[in-house]
Structures are given as structure tokens and as C-alpha cells.
Amino acid sequence: MITRIDLRGRTLSRRELLEELPRAEVDVEHAAEIVAPLLAAVRTRGAAELRDLAERFDGVRPEYLRVPADVIAAAVRVLDPEVRSALEETIRRVRQVHGAQRPADFTVELGPGAQVRQRWVPVRRVGLYVPGGLAVYPSSVIMNVVAAQAAGVGSLAVASPPQKDQDGLPDPVVLATCALLDIDEVYAVGGAQAIGMFAYGAAGSDDVDGETLCEPVDVVTGPGNVYVAAAKRLVRGIVGIDAEAGPTEIAILADGTADPNHVAADLVSQAEHDPLAAAVLVTPSVELAGAVEAKLIDRVDATMHRSRVTIALRGEQSAIVLVDDLEQGLEVVNAYGAEHLEIQTVDAAALAERVTSAGAIFVGAYSPVSLGDYMAGSNHVLPTGGCAHFASGLGVHSFLRAVQVIEYDADALAEVADKVVALADAEGLPAHGEAVRARF
Numbered sequence: 325m326i327t328r329i330d331l332r333g334r335t336l337s338r339r340e341l342l343e344e345l346p347r348a349e350v351d352v353e354h355a356a357e358i359v360a361p362l363l364a365a366v367r368t369r370g371a372a373e374l375r376d377l378a379e380r381f382d383g384v385r386p387e388y389l390r391v392p393a394d395v396i397a398a399a400v401r402v403l404d405p406e407v408r409s410a411l412e413e414t415i416r417r418v419r420q421v422h423g424a425q426r427p428a429d430f431t432v433e434l435g436p437g438a439q440v441r442q443r444w445v446p447v448r449r450v451g452l453y454v455p456g457g458l459a460v461y462p463s464s465v466i467m468n469v470v471a472a473q474a475a476g477v478g479s480l481a482v483a484s485p486p487q488k489d490q491d492g493l494p495d496p497v498v499l500a501t502c503a504l505l506d507i508d509e510v511y512a513v514g515g516a517q518a519i520g521m522f523a524y525g526a527a528g529s530d531d532v533d534g535e536t537l538c539e540p541v542d543v544v545t546g547p548g549n550v551y552v553a554a555a556k557r558l559v560r561g562i563v564g565i566d567a568e569a570g571p572t573e574i575a576i577l578a579d580g581t582a583d584p585n586h587v588a589a590d591l592v593s594q595a596e597h598d599p600l601a602a603a604v605l606v607t608p609s610v611e612l613a614g615a616v617e618a619k620l621i622d623r624v625d626a627t628m629h630r631s632r633v634t635i636a637l638r639g640e641q642s643a644i645v646l647v648d649d650l651e652q653g654l655e656v657v658n659a660y661g662a663e664h665l666e667i668q669t670v671d672a673a674a675l676a677e678r679v680t681s682a683g684a685i686f687v688g689a690y691s692p693v694s695l696g697d698y699m700a701g702s703n704h705v706l707p708t709g710g711c712a713h714f715a716s717g718l719g720v721h722s723f724l725r726a727v728q729v730i731e732y733d734a735d736a737l738a739e740v741a742d743k744v745v746a747l748a749d750a751e752g753l754p755a756h757g758e759a760v761r762a763r764f
């Protein structure tokens with residue numbers, strides 16, 4: 325069912341360790357070769373191409389690429405009250421956490437009349453991707469939208485794949501969630517083509533050729549499959565992106581005190597996202613490893629997305645990694661840099677303090693990843709594929725830029741003028757020094 329990798333008694337360099345660790349054959353570069361021509365076609369053919377690609381990849385030709393306002397409003401009217409209450413609770417909690425994320429502006433006085441200020445400025449317009457292929461993700465609407473709203477972004481557009489069983493509209497709960505968050509610009513566009521539409525804009529309204537369907541955005545965020553991740557990589561530079569948030573990963577660092585039933589349930593919970601999802605258990609306990617393997621057999625057998633989960637768990641991206649002790653376990657999870665890392669050990673909080681690479685850390689027996697997916701208040705759009713080594717999850721910072729404001733008066737400039745000239749001359753750029761001298 326799931327491979328074992330035995331690292332016990334082995335001393336490995338970081339490079340050797342990385343080669344031993346399980347990693348999905350999520351070949352973003354290969355996917356990029358597939359989606360590059362799609363992006364180019366969206367850029368030149370706009371709405372017509374978006375309809376053709378929807379037919380090809382989503383199996384439906386949407387009547388409306390931009391979802392009409394009355395359809396969004398109707399979706400919230402028919403929303404199941406229990407689901408509405410859960411969405412509202414998620415919105416409340418995610419707003420609370422993201423409201424606390426905004427970094428403070430500051431001013432530094434370097435001397436009398438010499439001031440540098442830093443201001444955090446939101447981007448003007450954002451394109452927020454909400455996946456909708458193998459599953460639908462109203463929760464991802466909240467994660468994207470609340471973070472952008474908390475940053476103060478003025479113009480927000482959401483895209484999610486057209487659903488065959490919804491006459492080419494996005495999932496109705498996705499639409500209702502947009503309504504709950506006051507979002508009225510929603511597109512029935514999925515995959516790489518949605519990322520292209522956001523990056524380049526798209527011409528051609530629903531019935532009038534030459535009109536604009538979608539204006540280009542400054543930043544594109546959101547999770548998605550390997551094609552979405554590849555498209556984001558390709559448009560980076562034309563627009564800003566958040567981290568690549570591709571097929572889901574869960575790593576669990578657990579010792580003999582962990583409950584094997586909980587560990588197995590958590591591995592299956594994330595494996596159900598995608599056949600390319602990764603589920604990794606790192607443990608020094610051979611007993612726990614055996615018990616988890618046994619529980620996995622029962623759980624996989626009983627779960628709804630059995631075939632998808634089986635492929636994910638059998639894939640080379642998933643494994644049980646046996647280590648000598650929790651110290652080696654920590655080294656392994658830090659080298660892996662999982663999207664989600666659960667710590668189910670004695671003293672889990674102390675170990676969590678020593679984690680240096682993970683998209684998000686879930687501490688102790690009662691903080692499963694599923695809690696973070698929906699209700700913790702944290703953001704579930706997190707870096708995958710090792711991007712946690714250099715990137716953060718989605719948050720208010722994803723939509724902000726730091727702008728420095730420099731203000732010196734005449735005396736303050738005079739004070740450093742000779743030093744500016746000395747450095748300008750040392751760089752062989754004397755006109756820089758002359759620009760300062762010219763003022764005195």
C-alpha cells in the first residue's frame with residue numbers, strides 16, 4: 325500500500341537525504357510545456373479560446389464566461405443553512421487571523437531632517453483562483469478573498485472551472501461564498517486558461533466582439549493542480565504570484581505515543597485531493613509504522629475516493645520513513661519542507677519550535693490538517709513541492725508592496741554630500757555625485 329524508507333543507522337548529507345525522500349513526479353516544467361501554448365492562445369483569442377478550452381478540459385461550453393450578478397445572488401438564497409453557518413464561521417475566524425497580519429508602516433530618523441519611511445501599499449487588482457476539477461473549493465474562495473480584502477485590495481476577480489452538471493457555471497457553493505464576501509466579478513474559467521486570462525486580460529465579451537471580458541490583474545493567487553502551478557510559474561514577472569500551491573502534501577512526525585488511527589485518517593484526508601497528493605509519515609517507532617499501515621488498509625477501503633487515495637498512497641511521493649529518533653525525524657521533515665506538517669509526539673510544541681521549513685505546522689493530537697483546511701482561521705493556500713524552503717503561505721503580505729519614501733532637507737543632504745561623491749567616483753559614475761554637488 326505505502327512504501328517504507330528506512331533511514332535508521334544512516335548518516336546522510338543534505339543532498340543524499342533529499343534524494344532518499346519521497347517526492348511527487350509533479351513535473352511542473354513538463355506541465356509548463358503543455359500550458360504555454362494555451363496561455364498564448366488565450367492572449368490572442370480571448371473569450372473564444374476560453375470557451376474552446378472549457379469544452380476541451382471541463383467538458384462543457386459555458387454560456388456565460390462572466391457569471392451574471394443575479395446567478396451569484398440566487399446561489400446564496402438557496403444555500404443550505406448548515407453550510408452557510410459553517411462558511412460564515414470560517415470567514416469570521418480567517419478575518420480575525422488575517423486582520424492581525426498587516427505589517428506596520430515605520431519611519432526612521434537618520435539625523436535632523438533625514439527621514440526614511442516605509443509604507444505598505446496594497447496592489448490595485450487581483451485574480452484569485454479557486455480550483456474545481458476533482459473537487460470544488462468554497463473554502464479556497466474564503467482563503468483568497470479574505471486575505472486580499474484584509475490587505476485593502478480594491479478590485480478582486482475570482483475564477484473557478486465551469487461545471488458540467490451546472491450548465492457551465494462554477495459550483496453553486498463557490499458562487500454563494502463569493503456573494504457572502506461581496507464579490508461580484510466571478511468567471512467560469514478553470515485551469516491554466518484562468519491564470520492566462522488574469523495575467524493578460526481577455527478580449528471579447530459574451531455577445532459583442534472586441535469588448536473586454538476581463539481586465540488584467542497585478543497579482544494572481546490561489547491553489548490548483550499541476551497545470552495551474554505551471555501556468556503561475558509562466559506568468560510570473562508579468563504579474564506577481566503567491567507561492568506555487570500545487571498538489572497537496574501532508575507530512576506527519578509522530579512517535580510511539582501517537583494514535584495510529586488518527587495518523588492514518590490524516591494521511592488519507594489529504595491523499596483524497598489528487599492522485600498526485602503526497603502523504604508521508606516520519607517516525608522512529610516501528611510499532612506505530614505497522615499499526616498505521618494496518619489502519620490505512622481499513623480506511624482506504626472505506627473511503628469515498630478510494631481509487632484516487634490508493635494511487636496517491638502508492639505513488640513515489642508517499643512513504644513511511646523510519647528514523648533513529650525524533651532528532652533525525654526533525655532533520656528529515658526540515659529537509660522535506662512539507663506544505664502541511666503535523667507533529668504528534670510527546671512535547672510536540674517544543675519540537676514545532678525547531679521546525680524551519682513547512683507551509684504550516686499542526687501541533688498535537690487535536691490540530692489535524694482538516695481543521696486548518698476549513699476552520700482554524702489560518703490560511704490553507706500553502707507552498708508545495710519544497711517551495712516552503714523559500715516561500716510562505718497566502719496571507720495579507722501576498723497582496724502588499726513595501727514602498728520606501730525618502731525625505732532629506734538641505735542640511736541633511738549637505739551632511740552626506742562628500743560621501744555620496746566619494747562612492748559615486750569609486751563606482752566610476754561621477755554624474756551621480758554631480759547631481760548632489762549641483763545643489764550646493
Ligand SMILES: NC(=O)c1ccc[n+]([C@@H]2O[C@H](COP(=O)([O-])OP(=O)(O)OC[C@H]3O[C@@H](n4cnc5c(N)ncnc54)[C@H](O)[C@@H]3O)[C@@H](O)[C@H]2O)c1
Binds near residue numbers: 381516548569707
Ligand atoms: N497547496 C494548496 O494550498 C492547495 C489548496 C487546495 C487544493 N490544492 C490542490 O489543488 C488541486 C485541485 O486540482 P483539481 O484538478 O481538482 O482542480 P483545478 O481547478 O486545479 O484543475 C482543473 C482544471 O485543470 C485543467 N486541466 C485538467 N487536465 C488538463 C490537461 N491535461 N492539460 C491542461 N489542463 C488541464 C482544466 O482546465 C480544469 O479546469 C489539487 O491538486 C489539490 O491538492 C492545493
Ligand SMILES: N[C@H](CO)Cc1c[nH]c[nH+]1
Binds near residue numbers: 463464572663704706
Ligand atoms: N488541504 C488543502 C490544501 O492543500 C486545502 C483544502 C480545501 N478543502 C479541503 N482541503
Ligand SMILES: [Zn+2]
Binds near residue numbers: 594597694697
Ligand atoms: Zn485538504
